[in-house]
Amino acid sequence: MAGPTTAERGERQQESSGPPPARRLRLPRLRTIIILAVAFILLGAGAVWLLYGSHWMRVERVSVSGTRILTPVEVREAAEVPVGAPLISVNTDVIETRLRRKLPRIDTVDVVRSWPHGIGLKVSERTPVLIVQKGGKFVEVDREGVRFATVSQAPKGVPALELRVSSPGSSAASLRRFGEDGLVREAVRVADAVPAAVARDTQAVKVRSYDDISLELGDGRTVAWGSGDKGAAKARTLTALLKAAPDARHFDVSAPTAPASSGS
Numbered sequence: 001m002a003g004p005t006t007a008e009r010g011e012r013q014q015e016s017s018g019p020p021p022a023r024r025l026r027l028p029r030l031r032t033i034i035i036l037a038v039a040f041i042l043l044g045a046g047a048v049w050l051l052y053g054s055h056w057m058r059v060e061r062v063s064v065s066g067t068r069i070l071t072p073v074e075v076r077e078a079a080e081v082p083v084g085a086p087l088i089s090v091n092t093d094v095i096e097t098r099l100r101r102k103l104p105r106i107d108t109v110d111v112v113r114s115w116p117h118g119i120g121l122k123v124s125e126r127t128p129v130l131i132v133q134k135g136g137k138f139v140e141v142d143r144e145g146v147r148f149a150t151v152s153q154a155p156k157g158v159p160a161l162e163l164r165v166s167s168p169g170s171s172a173a174s175l176r177r178f179g180e181d182g183l184v185r186e187a188v189r190v191a192d193a194v195p196a197a198v199a200r201d202t203q204a205v206k207v208r209s210y211d212d213i214s215l216e217l218g219d220g221r222t223v224a225w226g227s228g229d230k231g232a233a234k235a236r237t238l239t240a241l242l243k244a245a246p247d248a249r250h251f252d253v254s255a256p257t258a259p260a261s262s263g264s
Contacts, residue, residue, distance in 0.1 A: 057087050060117035068125050069149075070105055078102040079111075081119050090119060099123075104148040129191050130161040130184075130205060143192055145185035159215075160204045161187050174209035183207050186228045190215075193231025195239050198223070211254075226254030233257075 062081045064072035079095050092111035099109050099121070110122040126148045128140035138154045139147050141161060154160070163183060165175045174183060187205050190213050194202060204216040211227040225234060233256040241251050241259050249263030 057116045059083050059085055059087055059090060059119055062119045062121065063114070064121045064123065066123040066125070070103060070123070070125060074103065075099065075106075075121055075123060079121055081121075087113055087115065087117065087119070095119075095121075104146075107142070128155055128158050129188055131155065131158050132161045132163075141184060141188065143188055145181065145188045147184070157200070159191060159199075159202045162204055162206045163187075164206060164208050174211075178210055183210060186210055187213060189228030189231060190225050193228065193235050194225075195235045198238060198242070220249065222250050224250070224252040224254050230256055 059081060060083065062076050062079065062083065064075045067075060079099055081095060082090065090113065095111045096109050100106055105125050106123055107126045108124040112120045112122065114120050126142040126146065129143045130141040131154050132139040132141060132147070134150070137150050137152055140149045140151060140155065141147050161184065163180065165172065165183060187207050191205050194215065198217070201218045202215050203218050206214045206216060213225050213227065215223040215225060217223070223238060234253040237253045237256040237259045238251060241253065241261055245261040248261035250261065252260040
């Protein structure tokens, strides 16, 4: 009887040696995937517990920087940072909005997490460029025309804003057209454009209408400025005019290409 062929011997040898290599490797791979998945789940659960459930990353202190008039205590109280809460859960946007609403003196504020236990409040306060007297107090106005604080004493070196727009004629028309807030913003534009040397001596910015704004200097001299338009050109013209006519008492730069001075 003839013996097995070469093909038959190969098939028997394959059957006796077990499953193919790919099948032998399938079970260890599955075991490795399961171990890795469990490890990731445990790591994720541990991270969540560390951030939200443990006492290691909770708010313990609130620091304040950048204040000038406001005190750190005022800022902390207004912020209402939830001390003891998980640091990751603190809503910094809500705190920023709350601070600007409660403390209008604040121009910008940045609320930052300081891991692992701190919240930092970086504050920038508004700077007054004009003041409006109201009764026995003074309202501070910043360079955006925002009336942000009422104080009992006028800050030094800040000109007074005098709105004289109640009379009939162009004054009343400007008030109806631009509103009081619009006229205040125009006065701020003028104050912002005045040359530094003149600004230091400016006692008042007087608004009679949108295009009739004047300056009153400390020694009684006056400057007719007009509107806030062409501020840079008016500033250059006024500087030259003050040098050319040092004894003059009244200056007009409302039309910067045709300035005038008078009085002595």
